[in-house]
Amino acid sequence: xxxxxxxxxxxxxxxxxxxxxxxxxxxxxxxxxxxxxxxxxxxxxxxxxxxxxxxxxxxxxxxxxxxxxxxxxxxxxxxxxxxxxxxxxxxxxxxxxxxxxxxxxxxxxxxxxxxxxxxxxxxxxxxxxxxxxxxxxxxxxxxxxxxxxxxxxxxxxxxxxxxxxxxxxxxxxxxxxxxxxxxxxxxxxxxxxxx
Amino acid sequence: xxxxxxxxxxxxxxxxxxxxxxxxxxxxxxxxxxxxxxxxxxxxxxxxxxxxxxxxxxxxxxxxxxxxxxxxxxxxxxxxxxxxxxxxxxxxxxxxxxxxxxxxxxxxxxxxxxxxxxxxxxxxxxxxxxxxxxxxxxxxxxxxxxxxxxxxxxxxxxxxxxxxxxxxxxxxxxxxxxxxxxxxxxxxxxxxxxxxxxxxxxxxxxxxxxxxxxxxxxxxxxxxxxxxxxxxxxxxxxxxxxxxxxxxxxxxxxxxxxxxxxxxxxxxxxxxxxxxxxxxxxxxxxxxxxxxxxxxxxxxxxxxxxxxxxxxxxxxxxxxxxxxxxxxxxxxxxxxxxxxxxxxxxxxxxxxxxxxxxxxxxxxxxxxxxxxxxxxxxxxxxxxxxxxxxxxxxxxxxxxxxxxxxxxxxxxxxxxxxxxxxxxxxxxxxxxxxxxxxxxxxxxxxxxxxxxxxxxxxxxxxxxxxxxxxxxxxxxxxxxxxxxxxxxxxxxxxxxxxx
Amino acid sequence: xxxxxxxxxxxxxxxxxxxxxxxxxxxxxxxxxxxxxxxxxxxxxxxxxxxxxxxxxxxxxxxxxxxxxxxxxxxxxxxxxxxxxxxxxxxxxxxxxxxxxxxxxxxxxxxxxxxxxxxxxxxxxxxxxxxxxxxxxxxxxxxxxxxxxxxxxxxxxxxxxxxxxxxxxxxxxxxxxxxxxxxxxxxxxxxxxxxxxxxxxxxxx
Numbered sequence: 001x002x003x004x005x006x007x008x009x010x011x012x013x014x015x016x017x018x019x020x021x022x023x024x025x026x027x028x029x030x031x032x033x034x035x036x037x038x039x040x041x042x043x044x045x046x047x048x049x050x051x052x053x054x055x056x057x058x059x060x061x062x063x064x065x066x067x068x069x070x071x072x073x074x075x076x077x078x079x080x081x082x083x084x085x086x087x088x089x090x091x092x093x094x095x096x097x098x099x100x101x102x103x104x105x106x107x108x109x110x111x112x113x114x115x116x117x118x119x120x121x122x123x124x125x126x127x128x129x130x131x132x133x134x135x136x137x138x139x140x141x142x143x144x145x146x147x148x149x150x151x152x153x154x155x156x157x158x159x160x161x162x163x164x165x166x167x168x169x170x171x172x173x174x175x176x177x178x179x180x181x182x183x184x185x186x187x188x189x190x191x192x193x194x195x
Numbered sequence: 196x197x198x199x200x201x202x203x204x205x206x207x208x209x210x211x212x213x214x215x216x217x218x219x220x221x222x223x224x225x226x227x228x229x230x231x232x233x234x235x236x237x238x239x240x241x242x243x244x245x246x247x248x249x250x251x252x253x254x255x256x257x258x259x260x261x262x263x264x265x266x267x268x269x270x271x272x273x274x275x276x277x278x279x280x281x282x283x284x285x286x287x288x289x290x291x292x293x294x295x296x297x298x299x300x301x302x303x304x305x306x307x308x309x310x311x312x313x314x315x316x317x318x319x320x321x322x323x324x325x326x327x328x329x330x331x332x333x334x335x336x337x338x339x340x341x342x343x344x345x346x347x348x349x350x351x352x353x354x355x356x357x358x359x360x361x362x363x364x365x366x367x368x369x370x371x372x373x374x375x376x377x378x379x380x381x382x383x384x385x386x387x388x389x390x391x392x393x394x395x396x397x398x399x400x401x402x403x404x405x406x407x408x409x410x411x412x413x414x415x416x417x418x419x420x421x422x423x424x425x426x427x428x429x430x431x432x433x434x435x436x437x438x439x440x441x442x443x444x445x446x447x448x449x450x451x452x453x454x455x456x457x458x459x460x461x462x463x464x465x466x467x468x469x470x471x472x473x474x475x476x477x478x479x480x481x482x483x484x485x486x487x488x489x490x491x492x493x494x495x496x497x498x499x500x501x502x503x504x505x506x507x508x509x510x511x512x513x514x515x516x517x518x519x520x521x522x523x524x525x526x527x528x529x530x531x532x533x534x535x536x537x538x539x540x541x542x543x544x545x546x547x548x549x550x551x552x553x554x555x556x557x558x559x560x561x562x563x564x565x566x567x568x569x570x571x572x573x574x575x576x577x578x579x580x581x582x583x584x585x586x587x588x589x590x591x592x593x594x595x596x597x598x599x600x601x602x603x604x605x606x607x608x609x610x611x612x613x614x615x616x617x618x619x620x621x622x623x624x625x626x627x628x629x630x631x632x633x634x635x636x637x638x639x640x641x642x643x644x645x646x647x648x649x650x651x652x653x654x655x656x657x658x659x660x661x662x663x664x665x666x667x668x669x670x671x672x673x674x675x676x677x678x679x680x681x682x683x684x685x686x687x688x689x690x691x692x693x694x
Numbered sequence: 695x696x697x698x699x700x701x702x703x704x705x706x707x708x709x710x711x712x713x714x715x716x717x718x719x720x721x722x723x724x725x726x727x728x729x730x731x732x733x734x735x736x737x738x739x740x741x742x743x744x745x746x747x748x749x750x751x752x753x754x755x756x757x758x759x760x761x762x763x764x765x766x767x768x769x770x771x772x773x774x775x776x777x778x779x780x781x782x783x784x785x786x787x788x789x790x791x792x793x794x795x796x797x798x799x800x801x802x803x804x805x806x807x808x809x810x811x812x813x814x815x816x817x818x819x820x821x822x823x824x825x826x827x828x829x830x831x832x833x834x835x836x837x838x839x840x841x842x843x844x845x846x847x848x849x850x851x852x853x854x855x856x857x858x859x860x861x862x863x864x865x866x867x868x869x870x871x872x873x874x875x876x877x878x879x880x881x882x883x884x885x886x887x888x889x890x891x892x893x894x895x896x897x898x899x
Binding site: 122123124127128131132134135138139142143146147148175179181182183184185186187 | 289348351352355356358359362366367368369398401404405408409412413416422423424425426
């Protein structure tokens with residue numbers, strides 16, 4: 001085993017361990033923006049990096065139930081929806097077992113299934129998913145900006161509105177990036193043939 | 196280079212592809228007849244010839260608007276699919292998924308309107324759908340919006356599959372649009388116009404669908420949680436981005452039929468030019484940003500936004516129209532065209548598109564818009580380009596396909612009667628609207644004053660002629676498409692064109 | 695076969711996911727913790743702990759002693775210049791409107807400080823005076839221990855966080871405690887009329 005492949009196996013658990021450290025956890029949960037836009041995505045990344053540790057018999061049998069990565073992407077979407085509920089955010093801060101559930105479910109039910117499913121997803125499945133991601137970012141941003149009340153009892157209104165603006169910016173950035181790539185980039189999905 | 200063979204082999208439909216194409220086109224012509232009857236009922240109720248309760252009138256108006264826009268896109272999607280599949284690999288499952296989702300969405304809309312009583316028009320402008328005042332429940336509005344979501348996602352799936360196919364052949368969408376040839380370089384004469392037009396609509400309409408996906412879900416959230424009050428003006432902005440793009444996509448997907456078919460009937464090649472590429476590149480940009488011209492009466496919009504709408508609508512109509520009409524006319528010039536149904540419909544379509552577009556450009560001018568926008572001028576112009584333009588484009592392909600399955604381009608005696616009835620009826624119908632607009636008759640009104648009924652009667656008579664002709668077309672096309680293919684039909688067609 | 699299996703798997707995930715979301719949102723009714731606490735209190739009235747509370751005049755009381763009458767409770771901190779000061783005025787006005795049932799010992803108003811280290815009896819008295827206290831039927835009090843404060847905030851579902859300016863942001867509301875000493879409803883802080891209807895006629899909002 002080379003150093004780099006060993007690192008590839010262990011960087012997922014390592015990132016997870018860093019995120020679970022009380023000072024890191026405290027800092028990343030101190031504002032709703034850090035919580036939703038840094039901690040949860042990083043937990044998902046940790047889960048994505050877990051994929052080399054998956055036992056072989058699972059990687060062999062799963063694709064039969066996960067054609068084009070559709071089942072996995074459905075799972076990711078449902079779990080993401082759950083962690084987008086303001087109520088879940090509050091509960092994660094107030095109820096210890098919900099926090100445990102977050103630290104387990106975001107890597108295992110979001111990051112990991114995405115890592116397994118994304119490579120087998122074709123252009124159409126990826127496209128629908130990405131359009132939905134962009135649309136959801138816009139919808140959430142809009143909602144956070146117009147909500148007259150605090151949606152999370154544990155976070156300030158200004159913080160919530162900052163998150164709204166950040167969501168709109170993220171949606172716009174993904175949209176521009178995708179548009180740029182489709183218009184002028186090199187897309188080698190399924191091996192591009194030039195005439 | 197699109198070949199001049201009348202019925203080339205690579206367009207030949209077999210098996211499930213043929214079944215899917217027939218499904219699209221037969222559904223489309225039948226729905227058009229049904230929704231035309233809905234429209235005729237409304238016009239006749241305005242004259243007082245039939246009694247339609249006002250509440251039911253607005254239900255019919257909602258059904259007619261949503262139904263016709265959806266059906267136009269359904270038919271022109273089939274046009275795009277029919278020709279694009281020759282150049283890139285399209286998956287039948289994507290084409291069929293779009294159909295299934297369209298029909299599921301259409302069912303939702305029909306239930307919402309006729310069972311739920313939804314009457315907040317095809318534009319579902321916030322907050323009207325949530326305020327049915329007892330005439331319809333918010334749940335009917337929710338069902339209507341769910342229908343739109345299904346139709347939008349179906350179309351998106353079709354576009355994504357088409358984009359994947361195009362990218363596999365051309366590398367990226369920019370090259371598919373021919374952007375590399377805008378400022379020089381040797382244009383590949385074999386670069387298909389169909390790919391250029393399809394790419395343009397994939398880009399523009401996917402953005403429109405994205406806007407729709409955002410505003411539809413926000414409206415749905417508002418229905419179930421009224422305390423989440425969304426900004427009505429911003430919602431309207433997104434709705435028109437979505438709605439404008441959607442109906443414009445019908446035009447620009449439909450025009451593919453002219454690019455592909457016209458030269459076969461004139462017998463003259465119709466080469467790709469730099470001007471053509473410039474026209475489409477400009478239109479791709481302009482058609483995305485032109486939607487503010489629907490909001491010119493919303494004085495609360497920022498000025499730059501409204502000015503953008505005005506200038507973009509002057510600009511967006513022109514490039515492709517000019518390029519296409521000029522190209523088509525030069526193609527027609529001194530050609531030995533034999534006038535059969537497909538070329539007749541194509542020339543009609545060009546006329547309808549240009550004339551209707553002219554009305555649109557006038558209405559897109561702020562000073563004129565302030566006077567004309569709430570009058571029947573507006574239905575006048577869009578019926579002009581939809582009825583005499585877009586529908587004629589789709590019909591030309593259907594007739595062309597009917598020809599493949601019989602003895603070459605159709606031109607029966609009843610066709611020769613049906614076509615002028617359609618044109619004359621259509622002209623009477625749209626000019627009645629335009630004249631109504633000239634006389635300041637307001638649009639979207641169930642009850643009309645006595646003084647307005649002259650143009651209503653004229654319009655009703657025109658609409659009756661159109662319905663008759665369209666009913667004939669629908670039967671003719673349905674029967675024609677269902678006929679089993681003649682063997683060797685392609686050669687007959689080619690000989691026909693050469694003759 | 696692959697297609698069917700994937701369809702089946704996706705369907706199972708979707709159904710399970712929707713079920714989980716339904717449970718997590720009380721049947722798609724509560725998407726925020728604030729709505730959730732209100733629904734929970736309404737559907738499962740909560741027994742209150744007999745935490746000792748020190749009032750503005752130095753006496754010690756508890757919810758047990760207030761049994762037999764309706765109690766309208768809010769949580770404040772007296773340094774607050776925004777919501778809590780309006781809430782104080784609001785309670786003083788309710789004191790006036792509910793004078794008859796208060797005199798008949800059927801209703802009591804109670805403001806509890808969640809900042810007991812600063813809000814000593816003198817501060818509490820000053821808060822009431824500033825707000826226009828009418829003299830009878832409005833008690834301002836503080837928990838006497840940190841554990842008591844935690845217990846009260848827990849059962850009432852009160853969250854107070856630092857506003858970054860030395861004060862707090864908290865989920866202000868009017869809590870309704872019935873004569874059996876149970877927390878049965880939580881009402882918007884700016885809808886005192888709803889709270890009054892509740893205690894006068896037993897009308898749930």
